[in-house]
Amino acid sequence: MTKTNTDSIRRSVLGAALALTAGFIVVPAGALHAEGGTVLKSVPSSDLAILDPIWTTAQITGEHSFLIYDTLFSIDSSGMAQPQMLESYSVSDDGLSYTFVLRDGLTFHDGTPVEAADCVASVERWSKRRPDGEMMNAYGAKWAVVDARTFTLTLDKPYSNVEAGLGDNARPAFIMRQEDAATDAFEQIKTAVGSGPYMFDEEAWRPGSKVVYHKFAEYVPRSEPSDGFAGGKVAGPDTIEWTVIPDSATAVNALIAGEVDMVISPTPDLLPLLDADPNIETMTLSPIGFQGMLRFNSLATPTDKAGVRKAINLVVQAHQEEYLSAMVGLPENYRVCLTPMVCGSPYETMVGTEQFTDVDVKAKVAEYLEEAGYADEPVVVLDPTDQQALHSMILVLAQQLRDVGINVDLQATDWGTVSKRRTTKAGPAEDPNGYNIFPTWWGANSMLNPITNVPLNTAPGGENWYGWPSDETLESLRLSFADARTEEEKQKIVDDIQQRFFDVMPYVWVGQYFAPMGYRTDRIDGIVSGGTPVYWNITLKD
Known part of the structure; x- marks a missing residue:
């Protein structure tokens, strides 16, 4: 039995913008980044305090990781796992052997190529802290590099959730550089370098206030249409900015005033204000809540x-x-x-x-x-x-x-x-x-x-x-x-x-x-729902 899918990608966009609390200047949502280009401004669900998606299960770290890292598989709108970084993969008839082949041309943000050794090291680290990975280990999982683009998984007995586990919408196996993935799973990584559609701007990071991501020019989307968290994940805005605004009323007022484009977690008591604005729409990210x-x-x-x-x-x-x-x-x-x-x-x-x-x-x-x-x-x-x-x-x-x-x-x-x-x-x-x-x-x-x-x-x-x-x-x-x-x-x-x-x-x-989010329909379109806020396929309107 062979399963094949070609042409992989990932493109996430998250953001936040200028702190709107006292002492910070408010810039209109349509303003350009200092280096030029379009900017999406979002108020995230919480402050980004931890960068390592293996070390923590904090949702905000997952949102950050979907921006900067790529994944081997992602889950489509029907709940099925589809290849992302993979050009193809195959499964033996007895379900004990998997062979994975990476797409050609995958590149980390530091310019180095993504290779099979990076994937093996990342999955092995992930498997020590995530239930599906732990289960694969209990089934005798052994990962091995074949060549620069090819790696394998062998099991002692069949495990039916390999693809779905690696691509889980909440905590997939994010692929890091081998040197980062070599960090003990119970210690935090010290860097945030991935191969995803956006690069983390560490110099612009202000914990408790601001997080910035820039589009990675070398990232190429899959050719398939977007479908849930799978398919072509196309990055639109050149820059994503998150502004951390703990006070929900301040965040909602900023959205109504057009100073930000999205607010991920407005408090329920403020939803009537958003519903009353013809330029704002609310949506529930997850139907099961x-x-x-x-x-x-x-x-x-x-x-x-x-x-x-x-x-x-x-x-x-x-x-x-x-x-x-x-x-x-x-x-x-x-x-x-x-x-x-x-x-x-x-x-x-x-x-x-x-x-x-x-x-x-x-x-x-x-x-x-x-x-x-x-x-x-x-x-x-x-x-x-x-x-x-x-x-x-x-x-x-x-x-x-x-x-x-x-x-x-x-x-x-x-x-x-x-x-x-x-x-x-x-x-x-x-x-x-x-x-x-x-x-x-x-x-x-x-x-x-x-x-x-x-x-x-x-x-x-x-x-x-x-x-x-x-x-x-x-x-x-x-x-x-x-x-x-x-x-x-x-x-x-x-x-x-x-x-x-x-x-x-x-x-x-x-x-x-059920937690709704609010966004300006006069500014953005194409939001993907699925539980975790992601920002690929978003387009900014003039």
Whole structure:
């Protein structure tokens, strides 16, 4: 069996523009970059604090990476993986051997050619931190260079998700230079050099304020039409600028005034202002939405006790609508969902969820806390005040936990700091950066599959995702999903996973919500939807 596709590309465009807070000059959105050319100005979802897409799962780092890196595969609008950097690839009849051939002429931003050794090193690094890569390793994955443009993958047993895993819309295997990919997967890379459609302007980078990207003249799109995240990804604007504006009202006013072209995450209460402007349109990036999450540090007292985690989860599930309403406003912007496997997904299951309804919450919480030996230890909760939805979620949580007798230490900070502090394994008593709970969100399409659900990994050893829960039973069930051959088998495994999940409680899910973005229709056209904001195929109007 042979699968072939020719002529690869990637072209992403993200941006941000001038800080519109006090002390910065506002430049009209149609203004030219100092070196000439067109400029797209966008207010991103948060500040870019970390450049390494392997070291972190922060969405803003993913958005940055789609701009500067290329991928071997990308996912089209039907959910199928299609080649991007590859001229062709083939799979042996037994499913154990893959051969990949790169397109000719792929070039890194420093002028060096992209070669098979870069791809192998990048995929191997990716595989140490990403669920699909970890699964491939469990199936005996061995990558090898054949020549400058050709490399292979061999497996001990067939794994059906190779292409989709490498091209995942949330965290694909971004291809780096071999020297960068040689960095330990648990250490951050020091550079941001890719072969994608835009180059990162490190000199113009002002953390907390501004990020700039310039079109890479040597990048050549695929010849196929754009289709989802696959096909021809054509870069339009010469420069992409992100302006970090923590205050949503300021960002929305800038969009209405024409000072920026896009605002990725306007707060729900401001959407009527955007809808009232004939030159602005709002759209939802993902039809299945996002899943809010509270992640425990399972190594730190007192959230190292399952009883404490179950108590906190019960508080949330019993009042989920209060959280969602505070986060995104009107009911059309959210969906109450009592299953962590995502409502509306192929593997939605209500097994075990009856415990969250018709329950005396205070009495059951007291039972859980007594079971855990909770002795009024402070629970340090990180509060990213520059992320409206997460900030609102945390304020509701803090009050409700106090109401049931949990000692909450609420620590206000920003999202960039949360992204750094959540890597701290030591608890608050041992390290000033320690914590017990941090909030985040995930694209719901990542959470519905046990393999792609990153925080569901409970492999012992402390090398799984931040929070580091450990449970061999749950992890064994998760891995068994990849071996299931029928949908009936898969659903049975998902039911068993959910039952064990409720015993272990590696995280708290907070329903589903839908996050619209706003953009000026009189300035831009061609926005691609798919969950992660990307900017290829955007054209700027005169």
